Amino acid sequence: MNHAGGAVRLLAAQAFVFGLSESLLVIASSAIFLAAYGSKWLPITFVAIALFGTLIAAWIARVVRHRPLSYVAILVESVVGVFFFGAWAVLTLWSGVWVSAPLLVLFPILLQVGFVFIGGQAGRLLDVQQIRIQFPRIVSGFAVGFIAGGLVAMPLLRLPGGTNGLFLIAAIAQVAFIMLLTLTAGRFAEWLGQVERAPHGLPRPPLHRLLSSRFVLLLMAYQVLSAAGTYMAEYILFDRAAARFASADSLAQFLSRFTIALNAVSLAFLALLAAPLLRRFGLRLGIVANPAVVLAFTVAMLVSATTAGPESLALFALVASARIADVALTDGVTRASLNSSFQVLPLEDRLAVQSVVEGAGLPLAIGATGVVLFALRTAGASVAVIIAVTVVVCVAWTAAAVLLYRDYARALVVALKHRLLRDAPVDVEHAETAAFLHEMLGSDDERAVRLALDLLPSASEASGEHGELALLADDPRPDVYLPALVRLAETGDVEAEARLRKSVRTLLRDPDSSMRAEALAAIGPADVDLVDEVVTALEVPATMSAAAAALGRLGDAALPRIAAVLAETSEQPTPATVRLVRATRAASPDQAAMCLFPYIEHRDRELGLAVLTALGAAGADPAPIAAALDRTLQADAEHFARCAAVRQVVGAGSELAHALGDELELLRRRVLALLAVRYGAEEIGAVANRLDSDTDDRRSLAAETLDVTLTPADAVFALPLVRTDLPLPSRLELLAAVAPVTPTDRAAVLEDILSDEQAHWRSDWLRACAAYEFGLV
């Protein structure tokens, strides 16, 4: 999307003030709460977080279905700002430390809600690929804000009453957040200022149905387990910190410094590694890395707790490191990846689902964690036992991550395959429909009769129309009596079948091409003796469409003839041969593969494209032809790099440049056809349609699907060829590692195309254009 740069800057600014506000909130509220009540009451706050977090998330999920996102965000953040100001007043005027409890409860809830708002805006202003690359930059604003909060807090904590003042600064940061939300809403009103409606007047599915889909459930499981793992680790950190730092002041100082260190590492990770890692490894890393790393740390913590003891510095260092790694990975790759994964959901329901999954998932997890920790503490469980439970949670989190990534790829394909056109069989049992069809069949209007014959469903269901069909079979017009005979033959009418066979054979010899086309349209799978006539008809423009369709219906019976024609094909096949190959798409997969396999690497790239397309459509097994597919993919990538490089040398405007552009398009179509053989024609067909789409977000979703569907070995060759959303130099750059091109000059290029000594170009048209260009040099 073209406005991405401006949107990212505004969202990063929102994230900064949001991070500042959150940082001040957590430092002040936890310092006051821990000093007043100690860590033993923390699990109770976790339960409160679950209760209030779920209620708030449910309310937001409902409201965003009826109100614009910006409206809801500004309303919620305004209430939060008023609450911060009130907390400052309560603490300053009445020393009401009790207010730290609701504030501590609010922190994780606001954290999630704030990211739902920022992520929701990003989801509407950026496409899926932009989110993957740009979201770490937006989150880096949060990390910077969080560090700034720590830096502001440190000197104030030393002053009497300074801790209370942090809430006043947090309230001012909230005002800045609201102003930025308003500014963003105004600048991008087209995307943020309205409630998304279901397209084409379709009813919106109820929220509970959306939330019960496997993909959304896995997202929920991931969020819940992620929050549980995180809060278990955080509890262990607070517990160990409280044990090491006895006084409230020293504990607050440690928390303040740790917050700065944690966010500094997170910021460095965001600035240096997050985007390159996501670009290189995609969502595979983005979703799985966080739980895997935290799991590794918790296992190390368990070993340390059981060997060196719970009071050891090694355990404390490991707990602190686990928290830092968790936050850095969450901010750097997990948030961006989860935000990207929400993009597969329908736009009109995305934010509501995101509000529930992120807004309620986290509080629920924190509540469950609180209950578990409370039970463990009541039962007198040791630190090692609590760490062991954390390990179990992290194992489940990692498993959920792997399942989620697999389902993401599937969900992307499902989102791409969503079609408005569905099979809609005519219900002949319906009395009014049947009467209407009767009327049409008896009409004097030839078009009405033809339409009725087309609409009649399969033979057994059409038996009620036998009388009309028998009458129509005696009609003198071939385009009426032939379809009627076909219908009657399908019902098992032997006489009609005999008449049909005779009529078709007679009409195929008619000098009028329209009569021959009607006969071809009536050919069925049993007419295997007519293969030669059909193949001949494929060479006549007036009958070629009907002949191609007839060949499709003949299925495997046509393959021996097609194989014979292909065997006689020269290096430059005729258009009729290409048509013949296309007609094999209805053959059985094994037979089609056997017939066409030898021609995958045919010298003529158009014929090769037809072969690959037919193999994909027939659903041929790619395993036995894997080596040929690999060679073809590599050769096409190399030729693509060659054509693109030469096109840059030749320059735009000439017919040669145009021809090279056509060659690039041919190679792109070949690679999509090859991928269809390997990964499924329906899936890749959906991707190809979206890649050709004229909207950035659709192309981006298609590119993302390829990213997660293709094996790395295929992706490295295929993506630069099919990603038309990228400029040509970028595609060449991507190809450079696997298909390097030696720089050359214009004269050498023309010479090479003309001589084609290495048989790279294989195109008379390119040679003609080069010769013409050579004459102009």
Place this chain on the structure above:
Amino acid sequence: MMLVERVAALHEVDLFSAVPGRMLASVAATAEEVTVEPGSTFIEHGAVEDCLYVVVSGRIRVHHGGQVLAELGAGSSVGELAVLVPGPRSASVTAVDSTLLLRLRKAVLDELLADRPELATEVIRALVQRLRERADAGVDDSAVLE
């Protein structure tokens, strides 16, 4: 004209701009070159024909009665609709300067679309685009297309 020049001339026309050159070469090979002297009318109002003309060089005037509907130069075309669905010409076309044209028959276009059905989408897109551009400009010259 050399084949490459013919293809280049056809590529200038919106209708063929998306057709790969190697396929357009077959079309160009069947095109007839027509030279028209200034003042000569090569399309007569009411005539039923099934061909389109591409202006390679020179200028032409589309007119009906005494009214001039359009003046077109190199890279333009007349009669796109006639080559898809033949019908009586709704205007006459006369050369303003000495004009070189390429004439294409319906049968050739039919064969091209049968070979590459996906090109039909591009042909429809090009025709609609052209009609829309003319409508936006306030010019009602469907006669040019017919």
